Amino acid sequence: MNEVREAITRAHHEEWARVVAALTRRFGDLDIAEEAAAEAFAAAVERWPADGVPANPGAWLTTTANRKAIDRIRRETKRDDKHKEARMLYDDSRGPLEGSVDDAIEDAIEDERLRLIFTCCHPALAPETRVALTLRMVGGLTVAEIARAFLVQEAAMGQRITRAKAKIKAARIPYRVPSAEDLPARVSGVLAVLFLVFNEGYLATGPDTDPVRPGLTAEAIRLARLVRALMPEDGEVAGLLALMLLIESRRPARVSASGELVALDEQDRGSWDTALIAEGHRLVRERLATGVAPGRYQILAAINAVHTSARDVRDTDWSQVVALYDQLVRLDASPIVALNRAIAVAELDGAEVALAAVDRLEDRLAGYHAYHATRADLLRRLGRSRESRAAYDRAIELAGNTAQTAYLTRRRDQLG
Amino acid sequence: MQYLLSVIHDSSTLATSDEMAAIDVFNDRLQAEGYWVFAGGLGGPDMATVVDNRGGEAMVTDGPFVETKEYLIGFWIIEAPDLDVALKLATDGSKACNRKVEVRPFL
Numbered sequence: 014m015n016e017v018r019e020a021i022t023r024a025h026h027e028e029w030a031r032v033v034a035a036l037t038r039r040f041g042d043l044d045i046a047e048e049a050a051a052e053a054f055a056a057a058v059e060r061w062p063a064d065g066v067p068a069n070p071g072a073w074l075t076t077t078a079n080r081k082a083i084d085r086i087r088r089e090t091k092r093d094d095k096h097k098e099a100r101m102l103y104d105d106s107r108g109p110l111e112g113s114v115d116d117a118i119e120d121a122i123e124d125e126r127l128r129l130i131f132t133c134c135h136p137a138l139a140p141e142t143r144v145a146l147t148l149r150m151v152g153g154l155t156v157a158e159i160a161r162a163f164l165v166q167e168a169a170m171g172q173r174i175t176r177a178k179a180k181i182k183a184a185r186i187p188y189r190v191p192s193a194e195d196l197p198a199r200v201s202g203v204l205a206v207l208f209l210v211f212n213e214g215y216l217a218t219g220p221d222t223d224p225v226r227p228g229l230t231a232e233a234i235r236l237a238r239l240v241r242a243l244m245p246e247d248g249e250v251a252g253l254l255a256l257m258l259l260i261e262s263r264r265p266a267r268v269s270a271s272g273e274l275v276a277l278d279e280q281d282r283g284s285w286d287t288a289l290i291a292e293g294h295r296l297v298r299e300r301l302a303t304g305v306a307p308g309r310y311q312i313l314a315a316i317n318a319v320h321t322s323a324r325d326v327r328d329t330d331w332s333q334v335v336a337l338y339d340q341l342v343r344l345d346a347s348p349i350v351a352l353n354r355a356i357a358v359a360e361l362d363g364a365e366v367a368l369a370a371v372d373r374l375e376d377r378l379a380g381y382h383a384y385h386a387t388r389a390d391l392l393r394r395l396g397r398s399r400e401s402r403a404a405y406d407r408a409i410e411l412a413g414n415t416a417q418t419a420y421l422t423r424r425r426d427q428l429g
Numbered sequence: 430m431q432y433l434l435s436v437i438h439d440s441s442t443l444a445t446s447d448e449m450a451a452i453d454v455f456n457d458r459l460q461a462e463g464y465w466v467f468a469g470g471l472g473g474p475d476m477a478t479v480v481d482n483r484g485g486e487a488m489v490t491d492g493p494f495v496e497t498k499e500y501l502i503g504f505w506i507i508e509a510p511d512l513d514v515a516l517k518l519a520t521d522g523s524k525a526c527n528r529k530v531e532v533r534p535f536l
Contacts, residue, residue, distance in 0.1 A: 137512055184512045184532075184534045185512050191513070
């Protein structure tokens with residue numbers, strides 16, 4: 014029974030986007046695609062325990078979803094003939110392309126999920142809507158999970174997604190990968206969304222979901238690889254891919270057998286994925302060799318390259334990390350960057366200096382668990398146990414992830 | 430698929446002769462490339478009159494229906510295959526008339 018449940022969960026992680034994308038392509042309607050996909054998974058939950066897991070779950074789900082979509086269209090057609098004409102999304106048919114770059118573009122166009130992602134990340138949609146839509150349509154997260162990730166009410170999130178789909182349909186946002194000419198501008202928006210999807214997989218937000226959802230991180234990496242195949246010269250694409258690979262490389266060490274988050278300094282570095290690290294380092298070196306000023310993702314990748322170069326946490330080149338954060342602050346003066354810089358500063362200049370920097374962020378980060386967790390850790394190092402405990406309490410309150418909560422609770426309970 | 434490109438005006442100055450010339454060039458291009466449906470400039474809010482005949486008797490009032498800093502000063506109606514094309518044209522239109530342009534699909 015558990016095996017069937019696992020198979021359904023795995024199929025959901027692996028096949029959701031494929032099913033939604035295939036149906037969107039076929040029926041030209043995100044609503045129909047999404048609802049039919051959801052119905053197909055519901056059918057799997059009902060049927061697989063009795064009938065057994067099909068040999069090819071993806072094909073079973075796509076076929077079932079197709080049937081559900083046709084049933085739905087028939088019902089609606091009976092109700093209102095005009096619904097049949099409501100095929101607003103359409104496929105951009107292109108002629109044959111020539112040359113290697115065009116082959117790469119052609120390959121990417123072949124990928125339904127990439128097409129789906131470019132539609133969900135269209136600049137005519139608000140940035141928060143793009144992420145929500147991508148998480149729903151590509152990531153297969155429920156509206157409730159997305160709402161939690163954004164700290165908004167489920168009803169409001171549902172409305173946001175519904176509104177976005179209505180706009181895509183009514184304004185005729187095309188279902189395609191943009192032309193080569195438009196690609197650079199559109200890619201940065203896609204990268205932002207992919208990174209957020211990756212982060213959702215790396216630190217899932219729901220209390221009832223796995224703390225880590227490898228399906229989502231894998232999907233974000235897979236799509237980043239595709240975008241890279243499409244734009245091998247784009248430094249930020251390479252940077253984001255390197256960043257995700259280097260973070261992903263640490264995943265095996267990140268959650269303990271008992272489901273607790275393991276912080277970077279306590280991780281078993283022997284279990285880091287050396288193949289991913291090698292690939293990430295290769296990309297970082299490749300970008301450095303170009304001599305072109307790095308963007309945000311390339312700097313973050315370089316920071317992670319420093320971490321993954323150290324065999325032991327004590328070997329970490331913290332001055333290099335802080336220097337990279339200084340570079341990042343000039344590009345992105347967000348309080349979260351400042352918080353992460355402060356964590357590195359603690360290693361270089363001590364907890365007291367870092368705490369002063371962290372405290373300056375209170376106004377902007379008071380609702381963010383990592384702010385309180387960082388403060389708690391610094392206060393602990395300074396022997397200010399009572400204040401540290403209060404900060405841990407607040408961090409635990411705000412943490413959305415079970416592994417994180419377990420980690421924070423243990424650290425709090427270790428206080429004298 | 431038709432789109433309304435609304436030109437949003439946010440000051441009291443009218444189009445300069447340079448802007449007018451650029452708009453003419455843009456209009457010619459819309460026609461030459463087959464996007465053109467219709468376009469026009471509008472009198473300002475001070476030239477507006479609102480008629481309300483929802484009650485028993487039609488009410489005619491001087492002035493716009495709502496007082497705002499920004500208002501519609503002109504528009505293009507274009508025929509375009511999708512929003513990407515409409516947004517590109519709106520981008521060039523905004524440059525030509527030197528004003529913000531809102532894009533909305535006809536339903």
